[in-house]
Amino acid sequence: MECLLEPEPTGGSLQLVKLIEEYGSALVADLRSIYQVDIRDLWRDESALTPRYVLWLAEHLPETSATIAKAKGGPRHRPWTSETHLLALVANLLFVANRQRAGKPVRRPLISPPKSKVNKSRGRVVRAADMNARMRRIQRQAESKGG
Numbered sequence: 001m002e003c004l005l006e007p008e009p010t011g012g013s014l015q016l017v018k019l020i021e022e023y024g025s026a027l028v029a030d031l032r033s034i035y036q037v038d039i040r041d042l043w044r045d046e047s048a049l050t051p052r053y054v055l056w057l058a059e060h061l062p063e064t065s066a067t068i069a070k071a072k073g074g075p076r077h078r079p080w081t082s083e084t085h086l087l088a089l090v091a092n093l094l095f096v097a098n099r100q101r102a103g104k105p106v107r108r109p110l111i112s113p114p115k116s117k118v119n120k121s122r123g124r125v126v127r128a129a130d131m132n133a134r135m136r137r138i139q140r141q142a143e144s145k146g147g
């Protein structure tokens with residue numbers, strides 16, 4: 001969702017269209033319940049509502065909003081705020097500590113937060129030695145062609 005809310009020099013119409021296509025019903029519900037803004041006012045002549053203003057509102061939706069939950073992977077992510085994740089972590093750590101103190105094995109965490117559908121790919125890992133070897137290979141190829 002962050003990539004849709006990056007600032008652009010234009011009025012935000014294209015960004016808003018993408019946002020509505022991706023998160024339509026959730027965005028409408030959030031704007032209505034949180035900010036008392038009816039998105040349909042964008043298409044009414046007498047309204048002062050602009051696409052840029054709607055984007056500004058969408059940019060600052062709380063973590064508990066339906067739009068943010070949909071961006072994370074669905075409604076089951078809605079109640080899981082940063083605070084909820086931290087509380088689950090503390091509960092799991094206490095559970096593990098108590099089990100270890102009692103001499104019992106720990107098989108799985110007590111509370112499992114939902115997995116996010118957001119792809120967090122780390123990219124390709126390249127070592128410095130691999131980069132140096134590739135540069136030497138390229139230099140040798142260039143010397144053999146030029147010489």
